[in-house]
Amino acid sequence: LQNLTDSLTKLFNARSIVMAGASSDHNKWGYIMLSHLISGGFSGKIYPLNPAADKILGLKVYKSISEIPEVPDLAVIVVPPPAVLHVVKDCVKKGIKTGIIITAGFAELGAEGAAMQKKISETAREGGMVFIGPNCNGVMSPWNAQHIQFPAFHVPRGNIGIISQSGNVMDVLARQIMVRGQGCSISIACGNEASLQCEDYLEYLGNERHTKVILCYIEGFRNGKRFIKVAKKVSKNKPIIMLKAGKTQAGAKAAASHTAAIAGTDAIFESICRQTGVIRAGNLDELVNIGLSFLNQPIPKGHRLGIVTAGGGFGVLAADICTEYGLEVVNLTHQTLKELDQILPPWWSHGNPVDLVAGSKREDIFKAIELVIGCPNVDSVLYMSLLPAMRIAGFNLPTDKDERARTSHEVLKSVIEVMKRFEDIAKKYNKPLVAASEYMWGTGIEEAETVYQLGQSNTVLYRQPHEAAQVLSALVKYGEYLQK
Amino acid sequence: LQNLTDSLTKLFNARSIVMAGASSDHNKWGYIMLSHLISGGFSGKIYPLNPAADKILGLKVYKSISEIPEVPDLAVIVVPPPAVLHVVKDCVKKGIKTGIIITAGFAELGAEGAAMQKKISETAREGGMVFIGPNCNGVMSPWNAQHIQFPAFHVPRGNIGIISQSGNVMDVLARQIMVRGQGCSISIACGNEASLQCEDYLEYLGNERHTKVILCYIEGFRNGKRFIKVAKKVSKNKPIIMLKAGKTQAGAKAAASHTAAIAGTDAIFESICRQTGVIRAGNLDELVNIGLSFLNQPIPKGHRLGIVTAGGGFGVLAADICTEYGLEVVNLTHQTLKELDQILPPWWSHGNPVDLVAGSKREDIFKAIELVIGCPNVDSVLYMSLLPAMRIAGFNLPTDKDERARTSHEVLKSVIEVMKRFEDIAKKYNKPLVAASEYMWGTGIEEAETVYQLGQSNTVLYRQPHEAAQVLSALVKYGEYLQK
Numbered sequence: 026l027q028n029l030t031d032s033l034t035k036l037f038n039a040r041s042i043v044m045a046g047a048s049s050d051h052n053k054w055g056y057i058m059l060s061h062l063i064s065g066g067f068s069g070k071i072y073p074l075n076p077a078a079d080k081i082l083g084l085k086v087y088k089s090i091s092e093i094p095e096v097p098d099l100a101v102i103v104v105p106p107p108a109v110l111h112v113v114k115d116c117v118k119k120g121i122k123t124g125i126i127i128t129a130g131f132a133e134l135g136a137e138g139a140a141m142q143k144k145i146s147e148t149a150r151e152g153g154m155v156f157i158g159p160n161c162n163g164v165m166s167p168w169n170a171q172h173i174q175f176p177a178f179h180v181p182r183g184n185i186g187i188i189s190q191s192g193n194v195m196d197v198l199a200r201q202i203m204v205r206g207q208g209c210s211i212s213i214a215c216g217n218e219a220s221l222q223c224e225d226y227l228e229y230l231g232n233e234r235h236t237k238v239i240l241c242y243i244e245g246f247r248n249g250k251r252f253i254k255v256a257k258k259v260s261k262n263k264p265i266i267m268l269k270a271g272k273t274q275a276g277a278k279a280a281a282s283h284t285a286a287i288a289g290t291d292a293i294f295e296s297i298c299r300q301t302g303v304i305r306a307g308n309l310d311e312l313v314n315i316g317l318s319f320l321n322q323p324i325p326k327g328h329r330l331g332i333v334t335a336g337g338g339f340g341v342l343a344a345d346i347c348t349e350y351g352l353e354v355v356n357l358t359h360q361t362l363k364e365l366d367q368i369l370p371p372w373w374s375h376g377n378p379v380d381l382v383a384g385s386k387r388e389d390i391f392k393a394i395e396l397v398i399g400c401p402n403v404d405s406v407l408y409m410s411l412l413p414a415m416r417i418a419g420f421n422l423p424t425d426k427d428e429r430a431r432t433s434h435e436v437l438k439s440v441i442e443v444m445k446r447f448e449d450i451a452k453k454y455n456k457p458l459v460a461a462s463e464y465m466w467g468t469g470i471e472e473a474e475t476v477y478q479l480g481q482s483n484t485v486l487y488r489q490p491h492e493a494a495q496v497l498s499a500l501v502k503y504g505e506y507l508q509k
Numbered sequence: 510l511q512n513l514t515d516s517l518t519k520l521f522n523a524r525s526i527v528m529a530g531a532s533s534d535h536n537k538w539g540y541i542m543l544s545h546l547i548s549g550g551f552s553g554k555i556y557p558l559n560p561a562a563d564k565i566l567g568l569k570v571y572k573s574i575s576e577i578p579e580v581p582d583l584a585v586i587v588v589p590p591p592a593v594l595h596v597v598k599d600c601v602k603k604g605i606k607t608g609i610i611i612t613a614g615f616a617e618l619g620a621e622g623a624a625m626q627k628k629i630s631e632t633a634r635e636g637g638m639v640f641i642g643p644n645c646n647g648v649m650s651p652w653n654a655q656h657i658q659f660p661a662f663h664v665p666r667g668n669i670g671i672i673s674q675s676g677n678v679m680d681v682l683a684r685q686i687m688v689r690g691q692g693c694s695i696s697i698a699c700g701n702e703a704s705l706q707c708e709d710y711l712e713y714l715g716n717e718r719h720t721k722v723i724l725c726y727i728e729g730f731r732n733g734k735r736f737i738k739v740a741k742k743v744s745k746n747k748p749i750i751m752l753k754a755g756k757t758q759a760g761a762k763a764a765a766s767h768t769a770a771i772a773g774t775d776a777i778f779e780s781i782c783r784q785t786g787v788i789r790a791g792n793l794d795e796l797v798n799i800g801l802s803f804l805n806q807p808i809p810k811g812h813r814l815g816i817v818t819a820g821g822g823f824g825v826l827a828a829d830i831c832t833e834y835g836l837e838v839v840n841l842t843h844q845t846l847k848e849l850d851q852i853l854p855p856w857w858s859h860g861n862p863v864d865l866v867a868g869s870k871r872e873d874i875f876k877a878i879e880l881v882i883g884c885p886n887v888d889s890v891l892y893m894s895l896l897p898a899m900r901i902a903g904f905n906l907p908t909d910k911d912e913r914a915r916t917s918h919e920v921l922k923s924v925i926e927v928m929k930r931f932e933d934i935a936k937k938y939n940k941p942l943v944a945a946s947e948y949m950w951g952t953g954i955e956e957a958e959t960v961y962q963l964g965q966s967n968t969v970l971y972r973q974p975h976e977a978a979q980v981l982s983a984l985v986k987y988g989e990y991l992q993k
Contacts, residue, residue, distance in 0.1 A: 129866070191820065191821055191825070192822070193822050193823055193894060194820070194826075197947040201947070242822065271829065272829045273833060275828040275832045275838035278828070279858075280825045307975075309975075336676075336678070337767035338676070338677050338728075340763045341755055341764045342760070344760040345756045345757045348758070372613070372617075380767065382613070412660065463685070464684075465662075468688065468957070469957035470961075473952070488794075489792060490793075491791075491792040491794075
């Protein structure tokens with residue numbers, strides 16, 4: 026096992042990489058992967074391998090692995106399917122211990138491909154080599170500036186680990202994290218798992234220092250028992266959030282043809298989640314939203330929720346959806362109600378949701394939130410509608426371009442200030458305070474910039490009540506699991 | 510009834526507006542509403558009313574309604590609660606037939622407020638006056654440049670009607686439509702419905718020429734029987750999509766305190782939907798997504814779905830979620846499979862989802878989509894992952910600012926071109942073709958710009974498989990209702 030950890034450490038922190046199948050043809054994976062690795066700023070040594078070229082992208086090309094003047098930490102294999110076995114044999118001969126096989130056309134195509142894949146994995150195992158894939162679109166290891174994947178974006182350094190049995194899904198998750206101003210520790214597309222499997226990555230990320238939360242997209246487990254054992258251990262320290270595909274018959278059929286994975290029944294998976302503390306997400310957006318929340322929210326003690334809203338409709342929607350997600354929209358204590366009476370206008374809702382109604386003063390909103398989060402009946406708080414809590418003068422946004430840009434900047438500063446105050450309140454009471462608000466004070470473009478900048482400040486403003494409910498429910502479930 | 514239509518036509522297309530409670534204090538609603546109406550470009554006559562001012566925002570101020578030299582089409586009332594009755598009496602005396610009462614503090618506060626509200630509505634009724642509100646944040650009627658609402662954005666002219674029993678929710682919906690590059694016909698915040706009720710608006714929008722689809726946020730019906738009658742009539746010609754709040758006990762309690770609406774049970778509402786063809790949305794995003802789809806998709810004949818994907822994981826997720834939303838991921842005919850064999854690489858998935866796998870040529874993607882949508886077993890098609898269908902050279906986006914902007918523009922053009930081709934295919938086969946794709950080729954800011962421009966071209970690219978499933982399911986339900 027220590028060997029495996031050492032190998033994975035080397036794989037994700039390579040100092041030297043051989044790329045078998047490197048190409049100067051812009052349409053080939055061997056070019057795309059190589060150019061992307063270079064533009065990502067990889068500072069180690071790269072050895073492109075191609076029998077018919079001298080230089081690619083300014084790098085000296087080698088004709089064979091044996092020629093390379095050192096033993097590279099990692100072999101990236103992008104050659105056509107029939108040539109993969111040969112390359113793996115050469116790697117083993119050279120003493121290379123880790124690989125990423127991008128090439129597709131193996132077990133996912135049927136018996137013939139499966140046989141070829143089996144020979145490859147046996148050859149590797151006998152030679153003490155482990156590899157990711159085949160049929161995968163790579164790995165992002167931004168702390169090592171090691172981006173071996175398509176399409177060409179470089180996810181920044183961060184604290185979210187990704188394990189995905191789909192390359193496209195990995196890319197969507199990593200891009201969403203990037204757009205939200207956050208980054209990844211390590212992001213892995215598993216491919217066919219002929220050597221390394223998702224349980225190996227999970228165990229590794231469980232001990233990897235940059236990883237604080239782990240997002241998984243799984244179509245099926247090849248070793249369910251080992252997964253349970255590993256997940257139990259990891260989820261004691263780090264939350265694991267999972268989107269499990271192949272729930273329905275149609276989905277399971279599609280999964281079989283995609284990565285040759287056996288989906289298993291949904292009931293079995295539910296039971297695995299209960300045993301291991303794995304938190305289930307319903308779709309990709311939910312997976313990312315929940316992941317982000319674990320980076321900056323305390324873990325709640327229970328499922329009792331206080332809702333504070335500056336819009337009545339949001340309060341109704343939130344009460345509905347939070348109840349549906351298993352949260353209890355609890356009665357506030359008599360004492361809390363009395364204290365709220367002292368700061369809110371007489372016509373406030375006098376219950377939970379606390380509807381602040383129009384006309385509340387800005388500072389009173391923060392006071393009301395503190396009263397509710399401090400209420401002994403409440404484990405976490407959802408606040409909705411940011412505008413009244415913001416320090417902005419006037420409501421008509423200027424149309425002049427420069428003036429608009431200045432105003433946008435002021436608005437952005439104000440949003441971040443509010444969110445930082447929320448974070449302070451959450452920390453003070455050690456209870457989650459999740460905020461959801463439509464970005465009512467600007468365009469979609471200004472919103473995208475704000476979303477990014479909020480992430481850079483390690484905070485998240487969710488848009489809709491249902492997103493906040495999903496996130497709060499996940500925080501509660503993880504808290505309940507840890508208490509067990 | 511013709512009277513009511515005439516009154517509502519006047520209300521939403523006013524040529525002259527008196528604003529009772531107009532103010533020059535920037536923090537008061539009487540200022541915010543007035544300045545917003547002016548900046549929205551209203552071209553009719555505005556009469557601000559205030560006993561203590563001469564000019565507000567450059568407009569002559571009147572001390573009383575009787576002084577006004579004509580009978581205004583519409584009275585907007587922003588005075589404090591105890592003064593509202595008096596203003597309504599003056600309106601009636603003057604012969605004003607329509608009003609919008611922004612002021613809150615009536616039935617939503619209890620018995621005393623309800624009594625005051627009753628007097629107001631009786632006075633209006635006896636005087637032949639109808640009004641929106643009280644306790645509402647207004648109306649947007651962009652075809653008349655008549656924006657009487659807060660916050661200060663002016664939703665553009667378009668074809669989506671909004672009826673909302675929450676002002677904040679109305680604003681969220683209108684803003685989302687705006688951010689997505691589309692616009693509204695008329696958008697109404699109902700408030701307490703002391704005079705006009707949601708059924709009145711529904712009936713009006715059913716006949717209003719700019720309205721093609723109607724989005725509703727409803728907490729409770731005050732006249733369920735009339736709603737059923739009106740909805741049945743309207744949904745024959747225009748789809749009605751509704752988010753019904755107050756489903757849970759906590760939500761119903763919140764609704765009662767918000768707009769004094771009686772939520773009714775969820776089972777009753779389900780039965781109303783079945784009877785009337787009203788399509789139910791699960792949350793605000795879904796409501797907007799479905800609304801947009803009805804602007805540009807044909808109505809499908811049934812629930813049999815073909816999935817075409819350039820990413821295997823997306824296919825699995827889509828098969829799952831579409832099945833859960835009641836769509837059938839159908840077997841393609843032998844003939845269609847044979848024809849697909851001729852254009853796809855030998856290792857394609859040979860089933861539905863049609864997984865194009867890496868290496869498909871751009872034009873073959875369009876051919877594959879046409880084969881699937883043309884298959885007699887298929888009523889609609891979901892396509893996922895736009896990048897391989899796009900005409901873009903190279904994969905590394907430039908870092909130089911100007912070059913990046915040029916590339917972004919080319920990418921945008923390419924996205925719109927693909928979506929227009931999809932629209933042509935949908936039209937040719939008269940079946941929906943919905944596309945979902947993460948915006949893998951740019952930043953969040955570039956994405957926001959593209960989302961807006963796509964809307965301006967009357968098309969929508971959904972982001973996630975679950976959004977596409979919600980939309981397709983709604984199209985199918987509406988089609989099934991029309992066939993009954």
